[in-house]
Structure formats: structure tokens, C-alpha cells
Amino acid sequence: MKAPRWRKKILITAAAIALGIQFIPVPRDNPPIVKELVWDSPKTRSFAQRACFDCHSNQVRWPWYSHVAPVSWMISKDVRDAREMLNFSAITSDDDFDFVAKRINKAVMPPKKYLALHAEANLTDSEKTAFLAGLKKSFELSGL
Numbered sequence: 068m069k070a071p072r073w074r075k076k077i078l079i080t081a082a083a084i085a086l087g088i089q090f091i092p093v094p095r096d097n098p099p100i101v102k103e104l105v106w107d108s109p110k111t112r113s114f115a116q117r118a119c120f121d122c123h124s125n126q127v128r129w130p131w132y133s134h135v136a137p138v139s140w141m142i143s144k145d146v147r148d149a150r151e152m153l154n155f156s157a158i159t160s161d162d163d164f165d166f167v168a169k170r171i172n173k174a175v176m177p178p179k180k181y182l183a184l185h186a187e188a189n190l191t192d193s194e195k196t197a198f199l200a201g202l203k204k205s206f207e208l209s210g211l
């Protein structure tokens with residue numbers, strides 16, 4: 068049975084839109100590293116790298132789906148918003164351990180939707196405790 072013409076038209080239009088939006092430029096950068104914390108140990112940094120760097124750093128590993136609109140728009144915006152709040156590659160005097168610790172303690176960060184796709188970012192309770200202790204020391208060593 069032949070599909071009615073209007074249905075074909077809708078399908079073609081939808082396909083054209085899906086293709087067309089791929090050409091809208093999406094910022095997906097990794098600017099130079101300005102200033103990291105003075106890490107108390109490589110381990111603390113590796114926890115941050117596992118759980119936070121994909122949004123809160125200039126060392127984001129952009130996954131393949133970050134190249135496919137409209138998912139790319141959401142990821143790009145998340146990274147921009149996240150960097151504005153806290154950028155582990157551009158630490159400023161405004162950064163504050165207690166502020167960061169609260170998000171980790173309440174399990175707000177890393178976001179659930181991210182953990183669903185990145186099992187390695189899911190820190191166990193003991194890893195979380197070690198991360199928080201190391202992060203506190205690192206903020207102190209950084210004079211923050």
C-alpha cells in the first residue's frame with residue numbers, strides 16, 4: 068500500500084530538518100589550562116578527573132554524541148554553565164571548598180544523567196570520602 072503523499076512530505080521535511088540542524092555551529096572547545104588547584108596528591112586529581120572534568124574543566128572528553136544535534140546543544144550548554152560555576156582548569160579566588168563539597172555530599176554532582184552514561188564517574192562512598200578529604204587539602208594548599 069502506498070503511503071499518502073502528505074505523510075511522505077512530513078517525513079522528508081523532518082529528515083531535512085534533522086540534517087540541517089547538524090550544520091549549526093556548536094562550541095565544543097577546550098581552552099588552555101589557566102590554573103589548577105595545588106593538588107595534595109595525584110589521586111585527588113584523578114577523582115576530580117573521573118567525576119568532574121568532563122564538565123568542569125578545559126579537558127572535556129567530547130563524546131561522539133556531542134557531535135550530533137540536538138544532543139550536542141545540551142552538552143555544550145551544560146559544559147559552558149558548569150565551567151562558569153567551577154572550572155578545575157581555571158581556579159579563581161572565588162572558588163570555595165565548602166560550596167563544592169555540598170554538591171558532592173548531597174549527590175547533586177556529578178548529575179545523575181551523566182552517571183548513567185559514565186560508570187567510572189560514580190565514586191563509591193569510600194572514594195567520595197577520600198576525594199573530599201583530598202579536595203579540602205588541595206583548596207588549603209592553594210590558599211583558598
Ligand code: HEC
Pocket residue numbers: 115118119120121122123144145146148149152153166167170171176177178181
Ligand atoms: C555532566 C556534566 C557535569 C559533571 C560531570 C559535573 N557537573 Fe557540576 N555542574 C554541571 C552544570 C551544568 C552546573 C550548572 C547548573 C547546575 O547548577 O545544575 C553545575 C554546577 C556545579 C556547581 C555549582 C552549583 C550551584 O548550585 O551553584 C558545583 C559546586 C559543581 N557543579 C560541582 C561539581 C563537582 C565537584 C563535580 C564532580 C564530582 C561535578 N560538578 C560534576 C555539570 C556537571
